[in-house]
Amino acid sequence: MDLSFSPSERAFREEVRGFIAERLAPDVRAKLEALRPISKAELVDWQRTLNANGGWATPSWPKEWGGPGWSAVERYIFLDELHQAPAPEPLSFNVAMLGPTLIAFGTDAQKSRFLPRIANLDDWWCQGFSEPEAGSDLAAVRTTARREGDRYIVSGQKMWQGMGHYADWMFTLVRTDPGAAKKQAGISFLLIDMKSPGLSVTPIRTIDGRHEVNSVFLDDVEVPVENRLGEENQGWTYAKFLLSAERSNIARIGLTKRFVRAAKRAAHEAPAAARHRFLDKLAALEAEIQSLEVTQLRVLAEHGRNATDPRASILKLKGTELRQRASELLTHILGPSVYEAVPEEVDAFEGIDAASAHFTLRAASIYGGASEVQKNIIAKTILGL
Amino acid sequence: MNFDLTDDQAMMKETLDRLLSERANFETRLKLTQSGEGWDRKLWTQFAELGVLSLPFTEEHGGLGGGGVETMVVCEALGRALTLSPFTPGVVMVAAALRSIDALRASELAEAIGSGAHIIAFAHEEAHTSDAAFGVETRAERTSEGWSLTGTKLAAPFADSADALIVTARISGKGAHDDVGVFLINAEAAGLSRRKLMAFDGAPGADIVLDNVRVDETAALHADGGGAELLERLLQAAIAANAAEAVGVMQMLIDATAEHLHTRKQFGVTLGSFQALQHKAAEMLVAIEQARSTAMYAAMMVDEPDALVRRKAFAAIKAETGRTGRFVGQTAVQLHGGLGVSEEHFVGWGLKRLTMLDLAYGDAESAVAELAALGGLVET
Numbered sequence: 128m129d130l131s132f133s134p135s136e137r138a139f140r141e142e143v144r145g146f147i148a149e150r151l152a153p154d155v156r157a158k159l160e161a162l163r164p165i166s167k168a169e170l171v172d173w174q175r176t177l178n179a180n181g182g183w184a185t186p187s188w189p190k191e192w193g194g195p196g197w198s199a200v201e202r203y204i205f206l207d208e209l210h211q212a213p214a215p216e217p218l219s220f221n222v223a224m225l226g227p228t229l230i231a232f233g234t235d236a237q238k239s240r241f242l243p244r245i246a247n248l249d250d251w252w253c254q255g256f257s258e259p260e261a262g263s264d265l266a267a268v269r270t271t272a273r274r275e276g277d278r279y280i281v282s283g284q285k286m287w288q289g290m291g292h293y294a295d296w297m298f299t300l301v302r303t304d305p306g307a308a309k310k311q312a313g314i315s316f317l318l319i320d321m322k323s324p325g326l327s328v329t330p331i332r333t334i335d336g337r338h339e340v341n342s343v344f345l346d347d348v349e350v351p352v353e354n355r356l357g358e359e360n361q362g363w364t365y366a367k368f369l370l371s372a373e374r375s376n377i378a379r380i381g382l383t384k385r386f387v388r389a390a391k392r393a394a395h396e397a398p399a400a401a402r403h404r405f406l407d408k409l410a411a412l413e414a415e416i417q418s419l420e421v422t423q424l425r426v427l428a429e430h431g432r433n434a435t436d437p438r439a440s441i442l443k444l445k446g447t448e449l450r451q452r453a454s455e456l457l458t459h460i461l462g463p464s465v466y467e468a469v470p471e472e473v474d475a476f477e478g479i480d481a482a483s484a485h486f487t488l489r490a491a492s493i494y495g496g497a498s499e500v501q502k503n504i505i506a507k508t509i510l511g512l
Numbered sequence: 513m514n515f516d517l518t519d520d521q522a523m524m525k526e527t528l529d530r531l532l533s534e535r536a537n538f539e540t541r542l543k544l545t546q547s548g549e550g551w552d553r554k555l556w557t558q559f560a561e562l563g564v565l566s567l568p569f570t571e572e573h574g575g576l577g578g579g580g581v582e583t584m585v586v587c588e589a590l591g592r593a594l595t596l597s598p599f600t601p602g603v604v605m606v607a608a609a610l611r612s613i614d615a616l617r618a619s620e621l622a623e624a625i626g627s628g629a630h631i632i633a634f635a636h637e638e639a640h641t642s643d644a645a646f647g648v649e650t651r652a653e654r655t656s657e658g659w660s661l662t663g664t665k666l667a668a669p670f671a672d673s674a675d676a677l678i679v680t681a682r683i684s685g686k687g688a689h690d691d692v693g694v695f696l697i698n699a700e701a702a703g704l705s706r707r708k709l710m711a712f713d714g715a716p717g718a719d720i721v722l723d724n725v726r727v728d729e730t731a732a733l734h735a736d737g738g739g740a741e742l743l744e745r746l747l748q749a750a751i752a753a754n755a756a757e758a759v760g761v762m763q764m765l766i767d768a769t770a771e772h773l774h775t776r777k778q779f780g781v782t783l784g785s786f787q788a789l790q791h792k793a794a795e796m797l798v799a800i801e802q803a804r805s806t807a808m809y810a811a812m813m814v815d816e817p818d819a820l821v822r823r824k825a826f827a828a829i830k831a832e833t834g835r836t837g838r839f840v841g842q843t844a845v846q847l848h849g850g851l852g853v854s855e856e857h858f859v860g861w862g863l864k865r866l867t868m869l870d871l872a873y874g875d876a877e878s879a880v881a882e883l884a885a886l887g888g889l890v891e892t
Contacts, residue, residue: 510773
């Protein structure tokens with residue numbers, strides 16, 4: 128048993144750290160330090176910088192499709208360094224979700240057409256899965272796609288499209304067989320151009336005061352059949368693959384440590400009595416983070432033998448809980464001044480936008496499989512209940 | 513990075529699990545707590561025959577040269593079977609103590625312990641040691657031929673059965689808070705008296721009064737500069753062992769709880785069909801995986817050379833073991849309903865053992881405070 132990284136893995140970490148230090152724009156890093164959102168242009172620029180460096184924008188892709196061909200441990204180290212730097216992650220809708228799914232199930236024509244543009248963020252993708260009546264119960268999607276010759280006619284409403292207002296394309300679950308015996312059976316997976324006539328995007332403001340998510344309305348939108356991924360009515364299979372892809376760094380401990388670091392710095396400025404109180408709470412959190420980091424490494428070490436380890440649910444559940452606690456503690460330590468709403472457009476904000484980040488993170492235990500769903504999975508798959 | 517057991521480690525685990533499932537079942541344990549010494553000497557002899565009692569001693573001292581992982585494997589097995597034995601104080605901690613003494617004497621001690629014939633207990637806890645290891649008030653005074661020890665030690669596990677005791681004492685005449693010595697003394701020494709007791713979890717032990725107990729120079733296990741570093745090493749060895757034992761107890765509890773939820777029926781259906789109970793069981797499992805990671809981390813960190821890094825790690829390990837143990841123990845009792853609070857059912861004994869493991873050598877809360885005082889784990 129050995130907890131340490133190999134010399135070549137440690138050298139890899141240094142290489143990643145050096146690259147970020149050299150190539151990431153200082154004002155982007157400063158925004159992330161302040162827990163502020165970065166602009167579309169800033170992310171595009173950074174993802175292209177990563178992509179040009181041997182395909183670093185697509186950590187989980189094979190070399191054949193421009194990826195760096197990293198091991199699970201290298202992918203973990205890369206993302207951990209991005210989180211801790213802090214530096215932006217490449218757009219996960221593109222590179223962690225759709226890319227690997229296209230590689231697995233797409234036609235050669237689809238792969239050649241889309242993959243290079245996905246990697247380079249020439250096309251910005253959003254996820255068109257959830258609907259007003261389909262959240263955790265995703266298979267309940269009601270958006271319909273009616274076949275007419277070599278086109279589908281798509282109508283319905285999608286919801287919670289993260290950065291959908293930036294998107295050029297949307298990967299979408301639609302119902303192609305309303306009469307299927309099981310609701311999972313009648314679903315297809317379509318790639319929809321956001322500029323299609325009949326498609327409109329409406330912002331949803333969230334409790335963090337920000338505009339990140341949207342509703343997407345589809346009113347008789349025409350989608351060429353060639354933009355269907357895989358077989359008709361087999362979309363549920365591809366969606367499950369997409370949602371389980373790249374869960375090896377799902378605890379996102381580097382992000383949580385960023386909150387802890389900010390909170391500790393702030394706590395040291397507090398009066399003695401409050402300082403001790405905060406530092407005790409932080410220490411309890413740090414002890415839990417340390418254990419989770421080992422759990423994360425255990426899942427990672429198992430990755431070669433079992434890529435769909437149900438313990439990934441533990442990482443999601445616990446990782447989210449600890450990050451939420453860290454961000455909440457940060458707001459306590461910074462005090463009432465954090466609750467002044469900072470407009471999203473303000474670029475030159477000084478200080479830490481801790482309240483927004485705290486409210487943003489309330490969603491982390493809801494999306495990507497709510498905490499209650501993770502508990503269902505743990506009870507069923509690990510405990511057999 | 514590798515979390516697999518070696519073939520030897522896996523074999524040790526299998527052998528112990530089999531032996532304990534045959535020889536150390538719950539009925540046996542209940543009988544032991546009601547009579548005699550409170551633990552099973554015959555089983556101890558079998559441990560000796562298997563080499564378990566020589567495991568953590570260095571090959572130089574005639575031991576098997578096992579490290580943190582071997583200790584973890586043994587202690588987890590003991591925990592899973594809820595076995596009471598002096599393995600942690602009498603073997604693991606002694607092995608940590610022998611690092612600093614003369615090789616010949618260390619070899620003799622390792623051999624005596626390895627044979628199962630010689631029992632050593634650790635007498636450290638006092639009224640003011642639970643919040644700080646260095647709160648020791650027992651005094652060690654210089655005499656012409658060595659030392660004289662005076663003070664009271666509380667609830668030292670297995671001290672009633674011990675042939676010798678490792679005793680901590682404040683070195684008189686020195687002012688610093690950590691000027692604490694570590695002494696190995698004969699349990700029958702003149703001036704030493706023991707009052708037998710049984711702890712809540714059924715573990716036998718004793719309160720010890722030391723009234724001017726005179727020992728020679730060789731009783732001091734610590735080097736001239738004082739025993740702070742040695743005491744820290746001993747406690748860290750115990751915390752690592754306890755972390756592993758706690759994982760064993762927790763695993764036993766989640767297995768029992770899952771089984772209970774599968775079989776017990778109320779309102780015409782199995783308990784496991786209720787989502788509220790499924791979620792509680794899932795939370796237990798999350799805590800156990802965290803505890804398992806903690807025990808593995810402890811097994812690695814016992815040999816960490818940097819004292820500050822090691823100190824911080826063990827504060828975190830202590831905190832996590834206590835937090836997870838209490839949660840899992842309490843939830844297992846809750847999900848077992850009335851059975852959980854019956855003294856005739858093993859689940860309640862699991863909770864009691866986990867609670868005692870948390871309380872040993874400072875609890876989770878004091879460990880958190882210590883970690884905070886040391887600056888925590890995340891660099892700013």
